[in-house]
Amino acid sequence: MGAFILKEFLNEPLSQHCWNKLGGPAECLIDIDTEDELVQVLTESHAKRTPVRVLGLGSNLLVSEDGVPGVVIRLKGEFAHFSFDGETMHAGGGTDLRKIIPESVRRGLDGLWQLAGFPATIGGALAMNAGGRWGEISDNLVHCSGFLLDGTPYQQTVEECQFGYRHSQLRGIVTQTTFHLKAADPKLLRRQLKEVMAEKAIAQPLGANTPSSGCAFRNPLVGKVRCSAGQLIDEAGGKGMRVGGASVSSEHANFIVTTPEATPEEVMDLMNQVQQLVAKHHNVNLVPEVIQWPNPKNP
Ligand SMILES: Cc1cc2nc3c(=O)[nH]c(=O)nc-3n(C[C@H](O)[C@H](O)[C@H](O)COP(=O)(O)OP(=O)(O)OC[C@H]3O[C@@H](n4cnc5c(N)ncnc54)[C@H](O)[C@@H]3O)c2cc1C
Structure with a gap:
């Protein structure tokens, strides 16, 4: 990239920047501090037809083991x-x-x-x-x-x-x-904030040794009612299902938690198996909430 972009990391493992600790490298990860830097990166990438993606905290992402081509930017400096x-x-x-x-x-x-x-x-x-x-x-x-x-x-x-x-x-x-x-x-407000935090701490796997991307699936509309995907998975007997280092959390069935040995592909395999289980048991199609990089439909 251009001369004044200093925070550029080549072949940066996205596992270090995603909440689930999974994912291969970004060809180029750039931390952007100012609008001028952002416009420069975008116009240069556009001219070269280089794909650009934006990464937040990586808490809703599943990046493939092969990583992603092109530029991944993070908004820092004046954007934070x-x-x-x-x-x-x-x-x-x-x-x-x-x-x-x-x-x-x-x-x-x-x-x-x-x-x-x-x-x-x-x-x-x-x-x-x-x-x-x-x-x-x-x-x-x-x-x-x-x-x-x-x-x-x-x-x-x-x-x-x-x-x-x-x-x-x-x-x-x-x-x-x-x-x-x-x-x-x-x-x-403080009391309400405390209640939300306490409720989530009980219901969800939030510990450092249970990394995840939050809810794996969107809550589906069944008729006119939005149902809990976690409850559907639980009722279908999905809790504890496992593929390699990826497993359905015993605390919340819509969370897929991983061990350090897990791969993104194991998470995908497990998600497919959970979708099949719920389709068979409830006749409901679960749709992933987690965003895949690259997008399998539009790599
Ligand atoms: C333990 C845990 C609990 C969670 N609980 C919830 C929950 O209760 N409710 C909920 O909704 N989600 C939940 N999530 C999922 C996640 O936290 C949210 O989806 C969050 O909003 C993702 O933000 P992010 O900055 O990490 O985005 P990322 O995961 O980095 O990116 C997600 C998408 O947003 C795009 N994006 C990022 N920044 C920008 C930008 N500046 N402009 C345009 N697009 C951008 C990315 O390109 C990507 O497509 C949970 C996740 C975890 C790990």
């Missing part, structure tokens, strides 16, 4: 800052949500504690409208902006993002966001 202005919160696309949440609670601002208990950057969370039964990240978004893969700037209102269940129509890489939060009693 957040600030508050009354009930408005501005955050860069690379900001770690886990840093913003406690600060919003401390300031008595309601709207982000609902997203506690999972690792995410703001951009990664918006890409899949992350959330759970307490709320989703789109609930309080006002607008976001960023760059298309050819380096053109864009802006989107929350309506234009067309958020749905674990779905968004982001136009490109999100670099800046604005949220509107609501003033509330900090004591109440």
Whole structure:
């Protein structure tokens, strides 16, 4: 890449940057600090037809053992800052949500504690409208902006993002966001935050020795009801299923946890077996929530 990009790592193992500790190398991983750097990387890559991917905390990714060609960027520097202005919160696309949440609670601002208990950057969370039964990240978004893969700037209102269940129509890489939060009693917010954390600690495998990518499958619509994929897998007898170093968690059947010897392909094999089991037992097709790199349908 160009002369002033200093934080460039060639053949960087993505296993070191993904929450599940799996995945082969990125041909080139670049940490980007400024808009000028980002535009340079995007325009150069576009001109050379080099694929560009953006990595957040790697908590919803399953990267193949062969890794990915081209450039993987991480948004750092000016993209990892957040600030508050009354009930408005501005955050860069690379900001770690886990840093913003406690600060919003401390300031008595309601709207982000609902997203506690999972690792995410703001951009990664918006890409899949992350959330759970307490709320989703789109609930309080006002607008976001960023760059298309050819380096053109864009802006989107929350309506234009067309958020749905674990779905968004982001136009490109999100670099800046604005949220509107609501003033509330900090004591109440602290209590709610604690309750979410406590509930997740009981129900999910969150320890350092049980790496995962969170929920492997989306909760399916059965008729008009969105059912818990974990419950369907559990009822079908999936807990404890194993392929090599990958197994269905005994704590939460929608989590696939891995040992250090596991491979991404073992995780995929196990996911296929779980899909077959649930299809046979419930006549329901589970769809992966975890994002595969490269995309098997569009490598
Ligand atoms: C223990 C655990 C618990 C979890 N619990 C939940 C949960 O309760 N609810 C939930 O929704 N998810 C959960 N997840 C999944 C994961 O935390 C979320 O999907 C999170 O939002 C992913 O963010 P990330 O920054 O790690 O994105 P990554 O995994 O790095 O990337 C995911 C996708 O977002 C894209 N992306 C990243 N940054 C940007 C950007 N700036 N602009 C555009 N696209 C971008 C990537 O290209 C990729 O396609 C859990 C994961 C773990 C490991």
